[in-house]
Amino acid sequence: YFLGKDEVKYHAKKSLWTHLIPYLIFGIGIAGSGLLGMNDISHAGPFLIATYAVTFLVAIYFFIWNIVKGIKVFSE
Structure with missing residues (x-):
C-alpha cells in the first residue's frame, strides 16, 4: 500500500x-x-452470539470478494 504505484495503491487500500x-x-x-x-x-448472551454470527458471515463474504477481485485484477 505504501510503496506501490497509483493503481496498486487503489487496490491495496480497498x-x-x-x-x-x-x-x-x-x-x-x-x-x-x-x-x-x-x-x-x-x-x-444472544447479542454475543449474533456478533459472532455477523462477523463470521461478513468475513466469509469479504474473503470471497477479495478472491474474486484479485482474479479480476490479474486477468486485466
Missing part, C-alpha cells in the same frame, strides 16, 4: 478496508455485548 471491516464489526459487537452485560448478563 483490500485493506475489506480485511479490517470484520474486525471493526467484531470489536463493536463485543463492546456492545459488554455494555449490555453490565446491566443484565442474560441480555449479553
Whole structure:
C-alpha cells in the first residue's frame, strides 16, 4: 500500500478496508455485548452470539470478494 504505484495503491487500500471491516464489526459487537452485560448478563448472551454470527458471515463474504477481485485484477 505504501510503496506501490497509483493503481496498486487503489487496490491495496480497498483490500485493506475489506480485511479490517470484520474486525471493526467484531470489536463493536463485543463492546456492545459488554455494555449490555453490565446491566443484565442474560441480555449479553444472544447479542454475543449474533456478533459472532455477523462477523463470521461478513468475513466469509469479504474473503470471497477479495478472491474474486484479485482474479479480476490479474486477468486485466
